[in-house]
Amino acid sequence: xxxxxxxxxxxxxxxxxxxxxxxxxxxxxxxxxxxxxxxxxxxxxxxxxxxxxxxxxxxxxxxxxxxxxxxxxxxxxxxxxxxxxxxxxxxxxxxxxxxxxxxxxxxxxxxxxxxxxxxxxxxxxxxxxxxxxxxxxxxxxxxxxxxxxxxxxxxxxxxxxxxxxxxxxxxxxxxxxxxxxxxxxxxxxxxxxxxxxxxxxxxxxxxxxxxxxxxxxxxxxxxxxxxxxxxxxxxxxxxxxxxxxxxxxxxxxxxxxxxxxxxxxxxxxxxxxxxxxxxxxxxxxxxxxxxxxxxxxxxxxxxxxxxxxxxxxxxxxxxxxxxxxxxxxxxxxxxxxxxxxxxxxxxxxxxxxxxxxxxxxxxxxxxxxxxxxxxxxxxxxxxxxxxxxxxxxxxxxxxxxxxxxxx
Amino acid sequence: xxxxxxxxxxxxxxxxxxxxxxxxxxxxxxxxxxxxxxxxxxxxxxxxxxxxxxxxxxxxxxxxxxxxxxxxxxxxxxxxxxxxxxxxxxxxxxxxxxxxxxxxxxxxxxxxxxxxxxxxxxxxxxxxxxxxxxxxxxxxxxxxxxxxxxxxxxxxxxxxxxxxxxxxxxxxxxxxxxxxxxxxxxxxxxxxxxxxxxxxxxxxxxxxxxxxxxxxxxxxxxxxxxxxxxxxxxxxxxxxxxxxxxxxxxxxxxxxxxxxxxxxxxxxxxxxxxxxxxxxxxxxxxxxxxxxxxxxxxxxxxxxxxxxxxxx
Numbered sequence: 001x002x003x004x005x006x007x008x009x010x011x012x013x014x015x016x017x018x019x020x021x022x023x024x025x026x027x028x029x030x031x032x033x034x035x036x037x038x039x040x041x042x043x044x045x046x047x048x049x050x051x052x053x054x055x056x057x058x059x060x061x062x063x064x065x066x067x068x069x070x071x072x073x074x075x076x077x078x079x080x081x082x083x084x085x086x087x088x089x090x091x092x093x094x095x096x097x098x099x100x101x102x103x104x105x106x107x108x109x110x111x112x113x114x115x116x117x118x119x120x121x122x123x124x125x126x127x128x129x130x131x132x133x134x135x136x137x138x139x140x141x142x143x144x145x146x147x148x149x150x151x152x153x154x155x156x157x158x159x160x161x162x163x164x165x166x167x168x169x170x171x172x173x174x175x176x177x178x179x180x181x182x183x184x185x186x187x188x189x190x191x192x193x194x195x196x197x198x199x200x201x202x203x204x205x206x207x208x209x210x211x212x213x214x215x216x217x218x219x220x221x222x223x224x225x226x227x228x229x230x231x232x233x234x235x236x237x238x239x240x241x242x243x244x245x246x247x248x249x250x251x252x253x254x255x256x257x258x259x260x261x262x263x264x265x266x267x268x269x270x271x272x273x274x275x276x277x278x279x280x281x282x283x284x285x286x287x288x289x290x291x292x293x294x295x296x297x298x299x300x301x302x303x304x305x306x307x308x309x310x311x312x313x314x315x316x317x318x319x320x321x322x323x324x325x326x327x328x329x330x331x332x333x334x335x336x337x338x339x340x341x342x343x344x345x346x347x348x349x350x351x352x353x354x355x356x357x358x359x360x361x362x363x364x365x366x367x368x369x370x371x372x373x374x375x376x377x378x379x380x381x382x383x384x385x386x387x388x389x390x391x392x393x394x395x396x397x398x399x400x401x402x403x404x405x406x407x
Numbered sequence: 408x409x410x411x412x413x414x415x416x417x418x419x420x421x422x423x424x425x426x427x428x429x430x431x432x433x434x435x436x437x438x439x440x441x442x443x444x445x446x447x448x449x450x451x452x453x454x455x456x457x458x459x460x461x462x463x464x465x466x467x468x469x470x471x472x473x474x475x476x477x478x479x480x481x482x483x484x485x486x487x488x489x490x491x492x493x494x495x496x497x498x499x500x501x502x503x504x505x506x507x508x509x510x511x512x513x514x515x516x517x518x519x520x521x522x523x524x525x526x527x528x529x530x531x532x533x534x535x536x537x538x539x540x541x542x543x544x545x546x547x548x549x550x551x552x553x554x555x556x557x558x559x560x561x562x563x564x565x566x567x568x569x570x571x572x573x574x575x576x577x578x579x580x581x582x583x584x585x586x587x588x589x590x591x592x593x594x595x596x597x598x599x600x601x602x603x604x605x606x607x608x609x610x611x612x613x614x615x616x617x618x619x620x621x622x623x624x625x626x627x628x629x630x631x632x633x634x635x636x637x638x639x640x641x642x643x644x645x646x647x648x649x650x651x652x653x654x655x656x657x658x659x660x661x662x663x664x665x666x667x668x669x670x671x672x673x674x675x676x677x678x679x680x681x682x683x684x685x686x687x688x689x690x691x692x693x694x695x696x697x698x699x700x701x702x703x704x705x706x707x708x709x710x711x712x713x714x715x716x717x718x719x
Contacts, residue, residue: 287671288579
């Protein structure tokens with residue numbers, strides 16, 4: 001589960017991780033109201049107005065409605081014009097940004113609507129760094145990654161100058177040790193107060209990752225101020241969905257407007273669904289088989305309209321919901337149900353499909369391939385239903401049949 | 408012969424909710440020697456399983472089975488009373504890591520965790536805790552392990568399996584069934600089929616499983632089924648090139664998966680240009696593995712690998 005930057009920073013602040021002061025705003029008035037308290041507390045006549053969407057690349061992104069305007073703007077009008085000038089500029093920016101569509105490298109061409117802004121105090125930056133906590137699958141442990149190339153996408157750094165990425169693997173029985181944090185901070189060229197502050201920052205961040213079950217924490221940039229303070233200027237946090245039941249306080253941070261409606265509905269039914277661009281709807285059990293079904297459809301000349309794994313514990317009701325989500329997509333010209341029952345029983349799938357077709361009808365060809373647990377029972381249910389179903393002997397046969405039928 | 412499990416396996420079950428009970432029933436019907444169940448509030452009771460035996464399982468049994476499975480409060484009690492040497496975990500996600508740790512603490516040699524949806528940080532702790540112990544973990548989020556006609560641990564349908572010459576190791580449950588069925592249909596059969604699971608942090612990995620199959624004299628060839636995400640397939644390819652003189656076939660799911668999208672399994676994601684199917688296929692082919700282009704061709708790929716090695 002992803003959250004917004006302002007939410008991530010609030011969570012970090014609660015755990016003693018240094019972030020700049022800021023206020024969230026959903027209207028131009030709220031944005032303007034944030035200006036004076038921020039300037040008074042920081043003593044710096046500069047604020048930053050940041051679009052809050054679940055995608056990176058906001059600074060370089062542009063609004064569809066205002067091609068000259070980026071998703072993050074530093075307001076320096078107050079340096080010569082005083083707080084009134086800052087407020088006027090923030091109002092003008094907020095009026096243009098709120099409700100407009102921001103397109104970044106990560107949003108896709110359709111962009112995302114900006115519904116919230118984060119107004120933050122300006123920081124006198126001496127140095128921009130990169131810091132992240134990610135899972136290292138090879139060791140099965142969390143990994144703290146740091147680089148001097150703050151502000152740059154880490155993939156680009158890994159490509160161009162991999163030696164600039166420093167790593168420390170965290171032993172879960174120990175946590176991030178002081179010497180490890182020190183080694184990283186020294187590797188980044190820090191000294192004096194900045195070194196001590198960076199060590200404290202890293203240790204708190206590693207503990208945050210463990211305690212809050214994050215999938216990813218990325219601080220880019222992590223900034224060092226001229227006074228030697230170390231702060232998260234940006235903060236991207238994603239949580240492990242499997243661990244959310246033990247963090248009930250995170251439920252309210254979920255922003256459903258940022259999620260695809262079909263994917264959201266699917267997840268409510270315990271389905272794993274991802275919308276794709278093709279015409280063949282797929283209903284499959286098992287993630288590996290679902291991926292392989294997409295691959296096979298492509299190999300026989302079709303394009304999958306979705307990835308859909310009904311999972312092992314699906315009920316007839318879940319299967320019916322899955323079928324409806326697929327048929328609702330107007331791009332779908334044919335449906336391929338591919339089941340190899342193990343924990344999933346073929347009769348459950350067959351009942352779900354029959355119930356869905358009875359309820360919403362069937363306007364496109366349907367190919368069903370059943371194998372595994374209770375296969376005979378499943379086939380019997382389909383036969384006795386009288387539905388117009390094509391059957392397939394194996395996956396390749398089924399994929400070929402549905403691609404042909406959908407032409 | 409076989410690896411990991413056989414007629415000597417004495418299985419206990421942790422987690423006897425509806426799924427755990429259903430698959431325990433199927434395992435007993437197959438002929439698996441299930442000796443105990445563990446439930447903290449049902450110690451001292453017995454759980455009855457009865458029905459028709461699964462004819463595809465252990466041979467030489469009657470037509471019906473009746474088992475009164477003794478229940479224990481702790482794994483340690485169950486081991487002391489029954490001599491269990493393997494455990495299968497069906498405990499729900501937030502309790503599953505603790506169940507694995509309890510089995511390891513009781514000295515269980517083989518723990519097979521079926522549970523899907525365990526938090527990653529829990530598995531980070533489990534993996535660390537199992538280091539240096541005598542416990543081997545299979546999974547989590549896996550179909551389990553089966554040696555045909557001897558022992559079935561997990562959720563796989565028994566009837567598709569047939570004893571034979573090929574070791575199966577897979578990250579995906581349902582694709583394991585595809586491979587197994589094709590090996591059975593091709594008359595090759597299986598020595599043992601191991602599902603290692605689709606999570607980013609798991610117990611036994613591809614290389615561990617390949618080592619087991621390399622040492623098993625009955626295993627003449629191995630089929631390896633991977634998917635996008637991580638580098639486990641690349642590590643397996645390097646090990647195969649260096650150490651394995653048995654023919655290997657493979658399949659990688661996710662050629663068409665878009666980057667940045669998690670394809671169901673927590674571990675199946677292409678990110679930062681890493682973990683693509685193409686890179687994995689290239690690594691395996693570089694190690695001499697015959698890689699099937701579609702999952703319907705896995706059996707044929709195994710036959711081809713055996714033919715190339717002169718063992719068809």
